Structure formats: structure tokens, C-alpha cells
Amino acid sequence: MENQIKESKTSTVRGFPRHTKKIMKGNFAASEAAQLCRVDFVPAYPITPQTTIIESIADKVAKGDMDANYVNMDSEHSVFAAAMGAALGGSRVFTATAGQGLFYSHELLHAIAHFRLPVVACNVGRPSIPWNIWSDQTDSLAQRDTGWVHYYGESSQEVLDTIIQSYILAETLDLPVMVVLDAFYQSHTSENIWIPDADLVDEFLPSKKLKGNEIDPGKPKDFGGLVPPEHYGKFNTEYWDDVLKVEDLSEKIARRFESHFGRKYSNVEAVNINKNTKIVLVTISSITTTARGVIKKYPDVGLLKLRLFKPFPKKAVIEALKDLPEDAIIANVERNFLGDNEGAIMQEMQRALYGTNYKMHDFYAGVGGKDVPPETIEKIIFMARNNPDYVNWV
Numbered sequence: 001m002e003n004q005i006k007e008s009k010t011s012t013v014r015g016f017p018r019h020t021k022k023i024m025k026g027n028f029a030a031s032e033a034a035q036l037c038r039v040d041f042v043p044a045y046p047i048t049p050q051t052t053i054i055e056s057i058a059d060k061v062a063k064g065d066m067d068a069n070y071v072n073m074d075s076e077h078s079v080f081a082a083a084m085g086a087a088l089g090g091s092r093v094f095t096a097t098a099g100q101g102l103f104y105s106h107e108l109l110h111a112i113a114h115f116r117l118p119v120v121a122c123n124v125g126r127p128s129i130p131w132n133i134w135s136d137q138t139d140s141l142a143q144r145d146t147g148w149v150h151y152y153g154e155s156s157q158e159v160l161d162t163i164i165q166s167y168i169l170a171e172t173l174d175l176p177v178m179v180v181l182d183a184f185y186q187s188h189t190s191e192n193i194w195i196p197d198a199d200l201v202d203e204f205l206p207s208k209k210l211k212g213n214e215i216d217p218g219k220p221k222d223f224g225g226l227v228p229p230e231h232y233g234k235f236n237t238e239y240w241d242d243v244l245k246v247e248d249l250s251e252k253i254a255r256r257f258e259s260h261f262g263r264k265y266s267n268v269e270a271v272n273i274n275k276n277t278k279i280v281l282v283t284i285s286s287i288t289t290t291a292r293g294v295i296k297k298y299p300d301v302g303l304l305k306l307r308l309f310k311p312f313p314k315k316a317v318i319e320a321l322k323d324l325p326e327d328a329i330i331a332n333v334e335r336n337f338l339g340d341n342e343g344a345i346m347q348e349m350q351r352a353l354y355g356t357n358y359k360m361h362d363f364y365a366g367v368g369g370k371d372v373p374p375e376t377i378e379k380i381i382f383m384a385r386n387n388p389d390y391v392n393w394v
Contacts, residue, residue, distance in 0.1 A: 015194060016194050016196075016261065016262045016263070017262075018196060018197040018199075018200045019194040019195060019196050019197065019200075019261075020194070020195045020197070021192060021193070021194055021195075022192075022193050022195055023190050023191070023192060023193070024156065024190060024191065024193040024195075025052070025156070025187065025188055025189060025190050025191075026156035026159055026181050026186035026187045026188070026189065026191070027049075027050065027052040027053045027056065027124065027187045027188065028052065028053075028056050029156040029157070029159055029160040029191075029193050030053050030096065030122045030159055030160065030163060030179075030181070031052075031053050031054075031056035031057045031060065032160060032193075032195055033159070033160040033161075033163035033164055034057055034066075034094040034122075034163065035057070035060055035065070035066045036164065036195075036196065036198060036201040037092065037094070037120075037163065037164060037167050037201065037205055038067070038092065038202075038205075038207065039066075039068055039092050039093065039094040040067065040068045040069065040091050040092050040093075041068060041069045041071075041082075041083075041086040041091040041092070041093045041094075042054070042057050042061075042068050042069070042070045042071070042093070042094055042095060043071050043073050043078070043079045043080075043082035043083050043086070043093075043095050044057070044058070044070065044071065044072055044073065044079060044095060044096070045072070045073050045074070045075060045076050045078070045079045045097075045101065047076065047097060047098050047099065047100065047101040048098070048126075048133045049098060049124050049126060049133055049183040049184055049187045049188060050096045050097060050098040050101075050122070050123070050124040050187065052187075052188075053096040053122060053124070054095075054096055057070060057094075058070050069086075069091075075104065076097050076100075076101035076102070076104045076105045077104050077105055077107070077108060079095055079097065079101075079105065080095070080105040080108035080109065080112060080121075081108055083095050083108075083112065083117075083119050083121075084108060084111055084112050084115065084117060084119070087112070087115075087117035087118065087119050088115065088117065088214060088215050088223060089214055089215045090208070090210045090214035090215070091208075092118075092167065092171075092208040093117075093118075093119045093120070094119075094120055094121070094122075094163075095119070095121050095122075096121060096122040096123070096124070097121065097122075097123055097124075098123060098124040098125070098126050098139065098183065099126040099127065099128060099133070099139050100128060100139075102123055102139045102140065102142075102143060103128060103139060103142070106143065106146065109143055109146040109147075109148060109176075110146050110147065111224075112148075112176050113146055113147025113148055113175065113176050113239075114147060114235065114239065115223070115224070116174040116175065116239070117174070117176060118167070118170035118171045118173075118174055118175065118176065118177075119170070119176040119177075120163060120166045120167055120170055120176070120177045120178075120179065121148075121176070121177075121178050121179070122159070122163065122178075122179050122180075122181070123139065123140045123178055123179070123180045123181075124180075124181055124182075124183050124186075124187045125137045125138075125139055125140055125180050125181065125182055125183055125285070125335075126138075126139060126183045126369070127139065127336075127337075127367070127368055127369075132368050132369065133183065133369075134183055134184060134368060134369020134370075135182040135183040135184055135185050135286075135335065135366065135369040136183070136335055136336060136366075136367060136368055136369055137152075137180065137182075137284070137285065137335050137336040137344070138336045138337060138338060140178060140180045141309075141336045141338060141344040142338060143178070144309075144310050144344065147175070147176070147239070147243075148175075148176045148177065148178045148310065149166075149169065149170075149175055149176070149177040149178065149246055149250075149308075149310060149311070150177075150178050150180065150308070150309040150310035151166065151177065151178070151179050151180065151307060151308055151309070152180045152181075152284040152285045152306065152307060152309055153179060153180065153181050153186070153285065153307075154285060154286060154288045154289055154305065154307070155186070155191060155286075155289070156181070156186055156189075156191045156193055157191065157192075157193050157194060157263070158265065158307075159179060159181045159186065160193060160195075161257065161261070161263055161265065162179050162265070162307075163179050164196075164201060164204065164205060164257070165250075165253050165254065165257055165265070166179055167205055168204075168205060168253050169246070169249060169250060169253055171208060171209075172249060173242045173245060173246065173249065174211075174242070175242060175243070175246070180285065181285070182285045182286045182335075183369065184369070185286045186285070186286055194263075196261055200260070200261070203260070204256070204257065204260050204261070243311050244311075246308075246311050247267060247308065247311065247313045247314075247315055247316065250267055250308050250313075251266060251267055251316075254266055254267075265307065266307065266316070267306075267307055267308040267313040267316040268304060268305060268306055268307060268308070268313055268316040268317055268320050269303075269304070269305040269307070269320075270302065270303075270304055270320035270321075271292065271295065271302060271303040271304075271305070272295060272299070272301065272302040272303065273302035273303075273304065273320060273321060273323065273324055274302070274323050274324075275323050275324075275325060276299075276300060277300060277301070277302040277324055277325070277328055278300040278301065278328055278329065278385075279298075279300065279301045279302070279328065279329045279330075279331055279381060279384050279385070280301075280302045280303065280304050280321070280324065280328060280329070280330050280331065281295070281301065281302070281303050281304070281331050281333055281377070281380065281381075282304045282306065282330060282331065282332045282333065282345055282349060283303065283304070283305055283306070283333045284305070284306045284307075284309060284335075284345065285335070287333055287335060287365070287366060287372050287377075288303070288305045290372060290373065290374055290377055291303050291333070291377050293374060294374045294377040294378060294381070298381060301381055302324075304317070304320055304321070306345070309344075309348070312348045312351070312352060314351075314352040317349070317352045317353070318352065318353070321353075321358075324358070326356070326357045326358065327359075328358060328359075329358070329359045329360075329361065329384050329385075330349065330353075330358050330359065330360040330361070331361055331363055331380055331381075331384045331388075332345040332346045332349055332360065332361070332362050332363065333345070333363050333365055333366075333372075333377075333380060334346065334362060334363065334364045334365065334367070335365065335366040335367060335372075336367065337364060337367055341390075341391055342362050342391060343362055343364060345362075346360065346362040346391075361384060361388045361389070361390060361391070361392060362390065362391040362392065363380045363383070363384075363388075363392045363393075363394050364391070364392070364393045364394060365380065365394040376394055379394055380392075380394055
């Protein structure tokens, strides 16, 4: 296990009441969130770059700091099978994975979603083939159609806070949630993190309530039986009804979180988007922070940060761009390649803005973990101003 002395260093700097300020890597922030949420079942299998999340949880359980059943499984497929079984039994479940581990779990991701199980998983984004362990969002974005809610964290603080919020969303709608952070840029980079006191989190996130449909040895039930066509549609329309509630409920939870913890979040964030904006950069995760700094030098360039990605927050995107002139250019910055012409951000933005006249272009940058420094963001801005191709590799 990595030395946690640095990660556990506390600060006496004043800030948020009933919090402790620590210097902590993103993976350890995720494990802190799992402990604060009083998760009681954690199936685990190591895979770079998420391994230190489950190692940290294993250490907490072994020391008695975390009251949870921690189980080493033989593969990521087994991890999500165990997560499904534990959730069917009524446990509050957490796990973490990355890359090939998430791909290997694909079948179970569908099952967990359509069994309506409120599992929360943390994915440390990395690509697949050619073999690569660095930052990329191909793994999570390839799972858009499995039925999981997807959040992307800009900072390790946001990852910790989003995991806490995710359990409210998951257990209200009986939907699984995936919280994604960038490999190494977040997972293995130390940041100042405000850790809320456990009782503060308890006030926000109560103990998991059983709903009566869990596994009960005293009242045997059958789970996962064959569903004929005349009933299959009913399951899907009920799922669809609840998916439609995600965008508004996510905002409601975020507002409640802000009033309780003092940190503000939303499904999307608009920066410098107004009637004078000529270019809007659309980003997710850690590239957003770099873009924030760059656009300060460009008064006609705005930024649209996507935090909730699946289901795509169409209403919030339209609201964020309501003052944008129709001759403005939308530049989607992609850290993923999904075997198609456009990246996932471009596809979702086109779908959300169908019927508008915005010029929209795609910019692949940072694929496979390549660094995206300020100079790359400036190059994207320059290319966007000067007759870019429909899709551009930067």
C-alpha cells in the first residue's frame, strides 16, 4: 500500500465548519467518501489506476475504522456480480474499477441497472487497447447505454462530494451511479480536500432504508426470471419514467448539499457564456480546470463544464447557452475515442441542440493520457477561429 502519511496530513486552516482539511490524493478521497457514506459491502479487485481506492478501504476495514464487509473477488466480473447480490439483499454497496475491469463487467452493469439496484461505483478513467493505463474516458463513456447514471468530477473534492450525493440519487430512484475521475491527474495527485465530519454526512445521508423487495430467506422470492415480450416493455417504461427524473433530482440534491456543506455543484456550469461569446469550450473532468485558466485571457471565449453526463442534462445545457449568439462556435474537447467519427461529447451535444444553428466542432485532445496543457487549449481556440474541420485531432 502507498504511504498514506502525506495523504493524512491535516491542516488547521479555517474554512468549512465541521470539516477537516487534508492533503489527499483523489483515490483516497474516494475511499473517504465510501467510509463517510457508511457503505457496508465492498467487493474488490485491483486494477491500475484505481487499486489504492480498494486498498485504502481494506486498510480502514482491517483497522476497524470502517464497519463494512470487504471481499476480495477473483475478477471484476465477480466484483459486480457480488455487488448485485449484496444490493439485492439490501446492503449499501460501493466498489471501484477502471479500464478493462469496467469492460469485463459490462454484462453485470446492465443487470444491476435493470434490477434497479442503487449501487455506487467509482471509475478511474483509462482506455483499453492499445494497452494503456493513463487518463482517458473511453472506458466509462463506452458504458453510456448500460443504464447507469454518470457523473464526472473536475477535482478530487468534487469526486468525494459527488459520491455522497450519488447515494441520495441512487437510493431515491433505485438507479446505479458511476462517479468518474481521471487517472493520475486526479487519482494519484495530491490536493487540498475538505473532509466533512461523519455526523455531518449522517445528517445529509441517512441509513439505507429497506423497501420490502430485498432477499429475505423467510420469504423466498425469485429474481431474474425470464420476462416475456408482453411484460418486458413495462419494465423499460418504468425505468424510463425514473431516468427522466434524474436531471431535476440531481439539481435538487446539489442545492441541498450546498446548504448543508457549503460547496456548490450543478449538472452543468457555464462560465463567461453571454451575448458577446464567440467560442464555447465544452469539457468534462480535469481538462476543465486548465480551460478555466486559459479563457481568462480570452474575453470572447466561454466554458461549459459537464458534470452530469448520463442521462445527458439537455435542459441544463439549453439553459446555459440561452444567451449565446447563433453564430458562435461550440468546440467539444474529447478525451475519448469510441471508434466513431465524433467523440461522445460531440454526439450528446448534437442531440441536445438538435434544431439550433450553432457551428459545432470536435477536438480530440488528451486521448490515452497525453497532457493537455494551457498551450493545447489555446491551440483549440485558435483552430476554432480559423475554419476548423468537423473533427480535429490536436
